[in-house]
Amino acid sequence: MEYIKNRFYEKTSKCISEYQKLRKEHGDKVLTEVTIGQVLTGMKGIPALITDTSKLDANEGIRFRGFSIPELRKQLPRLNPEGEPLPEGLFYLMLVGEIPEEEDVINISKDWATRAHVPQHVFDVIDAMPKTARPMTQFSAAIVAMATESVFQKAYRSGIHKKYYWDFMYDDVMNLIARLPRIAAYIYRRVYFKDKHIEPDPRLDWAGNLAHMMGHDSDEVKRLMRLYMMIHADHEGGNVSAHTTHLVGSALSNPYYALGAGMLGLAGPLHGYANQDVINWIFEMLEDLNTNEPTKEQIEGYVQRTLQAGRVVPGYGHAVLRVTDPRFTAQKEFADKYIKEDKLVNIVNTLYEVVPPILGSVGKISNPWPNVDAYSGALLYHYGIKEHPFYTVLFGVSRSMGVLASLIMDRLYGLPIERPSSYPLEWFKEQANTK
Numbered sequence: 001m002e003y004i005k006n007r008f009y010e011k012t013s014k015c016i017s018e019y020q021k022l023r024k025e026h027g028d029k030v031l032t033e034v035t036i037g038q039v040l041t042g043m044k045g046i047p048a049l050i051t052d053t054s055k056l057d058a059n060e061g062i063r064f065r066g067f068s069i070p071e072l073r074k075q076l077p078r079l080n081p082e083g084e085p086l087p088e089g090l091f092y093l094m095l096v097g098e099i100p101e102e103e104d105v106i107n108i109s110k111d112w113a114t115r116a117h118v119p120q121h122v123f124d125v126i127d128a129m130p131k132t133a134r135p136m137t138q139f140s141a142a143i144v145a146m147a148t149e150s151v152f153q154k155a156y157r158s159g160i161h162k163k164y165y166w167d168f169m170y171d172d173v174m175n176l177i178a179r180l181p182r183i184a185a186y187i188y189r190r191v192y193f194k195d196k197h198i199e200p201d202p203r204l205d206w207a208g209n210l211a212h213m214m215g216h217d218s219d220e221v222k223r224l225m226r227l228y229m230m231i232h233a234d235h236e237g238g239n240v241s242a243h244t245t246h247l248v249g250s251a252l253s254n255p256y257y258a259l260g261a262g263m264l265g266l267a268g269p270l271h272g273y274a275n276q277d278v279i280n281w282i283f284e285m286l287e288d289l290n291t292n293e294p295t296k297e298q299i300e301g302y303v304q305r306t307l308q309a310g311r312v313v314p315g316y317g318h319a320v321l322r323v324t325d326p327r328f329t330a331q332k333e334f335a336d337k338y339i340k341e342d343k344l345v346n347i348v349n350t351l352y353e354v355v356p357p358i359l360g361s362v363g364k365i366s367n368p369w370p371n372v373d374a375y376s377g378a379l380l381y382h383y384g385i386k387e388h389p390f391y392t393v394l395f396g397v398s399r400s401m402g403v404l405a406s407l408i409m410d411r412l413y414g415l416p417i418e419r420p421s422s423y424p425l426e427w428f429k430e431q432a433n434t435k
């Protein structure tokens with residue numbers, strides 16, 4: 001499918017000169033002031049990165065190349081008019097910058113199916129770990145182990161000219177994304193189904209095949225997996241997994257290393273682990289309250305006790321968003337459409353009524369609204385994917401699309417090594433006292 005690579009190059013290569021021109025002619029232009037507060041609270045709001053694939057608006061949520069999730073759920077090609085778009089289409093959009101034709105999407109599906117072979121030593125690395133190793137430990141180790149296959153690394157070491165880096169990066173990225181469903185499903189079946197593995201079906205689409213290899217073959221699960229893979233794919237460049245992948249890539253590390261590092265960031269409780277933590281926390285709550293159908297008042301009491309214990313309410317809050325995450329809404333719409341009655345989904349819906357006013361009343365919490373992780377676990381659980389320690393792996397498979405599409409562009413633009421400056425606390429104290 002060389003034509004997709006060529007189309008990407010045709011569309012994006014003109015940006016190389018735009019990038020160079022900005023650097024040369026406008027390098028001195030002041031963008032913004034940076035406050036001590038921003039530096040001391042996680043660099044929030046500092047325009048510090050170039051990311052073309054998506055942009056997050058605090059009050060609207062994510063837009064992929066300008067398109068919102070509701071727009072994409074209408075416009076991206078799908079297999080069935082009733083179903084969800086194929087994530088392959090979102091990848092094309094993020095990479096090329098245009099809504100693809102159905103044929104383009106089918107071609108990416110086919111291309112990824114032909115690239116999906118995972119070398120045996122990657123399975124051996126997974127199998128060398130105890131089954132009790134966290135799924136994200138196994139997932140990131142498998143990704144790093146696959147760096148043996150990096151064509152970018154080989155090309156770099158053979159002395160290739162830097163203007164061709166992106167081309168080798170493209171092939172690595174396509175191979176890597178193609179193989180992640182197989183690796184994820186292998187870990188899932190290994191840990192939870194006594195190593196009874198299911199072979200890929202190359203006729204299936206990328207997300208449908210993932211559901212199939214996990215052993216969940218209904219049309220509805222495949223639709224859910226397509227939605228899940230689409231909405232988790234990217235969240236501009238500053239989130240921990242995207243920023244880490246980009247940063248490690250800036251040292252010209254191969255994309256297997258870069259994504260492996262990004263996945264380790266995703267594994268943290270304030271980031272992608274939150275999708276497991278929501279379910280853990282709900283089950284802890286049910287145990288504490290000794291009921292499967294807690295009342296609104298009981299849930300309110302438990303939320304208050306969580307805060308009093310100095311813990312966060314998982315699935316709520318966001319570093320950038322100041323409204324309900326549209327990814328939460330997309331999942332709620334899916335649940336409203338397909339699920340008639342489910343105790344866990346009901347609890348998640350009640351939490352949506354109960355939690356925001358409580359968090360809002362605390363005073364210091366910038367965003368009391370739910371994020372993507374507040375809903376995803378309940379949906380997966382409903383469809384029989386009950387193994388919550390695995391949920392972050394699914395987030396990671398999806399996130400690979402956005403962060404790796406960006407990595408190809410990083411190398412096409414020729415972005416340099418990223419190296420901000422750091423100062424001791426004393427320096428900030430001095431700045432605070434300077435008029």
Ligand code: NMX
Binds near residue numbers: 270272313316
């Ligand atoms: N429950 C309790 N306290 C919270 C919450 C929450 N859900 N969200 C923020 N806070 C606290 C936060 O811990 C901080 O407290 P302190 O000053 O004592 O350190 C204070 O409110 C101010 O934090 P914010 O500026 O509102 O949030 P920040 O940008 O630092 O963090 C999150 C953003 C997402 C890390 C934070 O809201 C959080 O921990 N949420 C729960 C975990 C979660 O759902 N993470 C998933 C995010 C999405 N994803 O998939 O990555």
Ligand code: MLT
Binds near residue numbers: 239240371
């Ligand atoms: C994400 O999807 O990366 C999370 O919502 C976290 C973020 O955007 O900071």
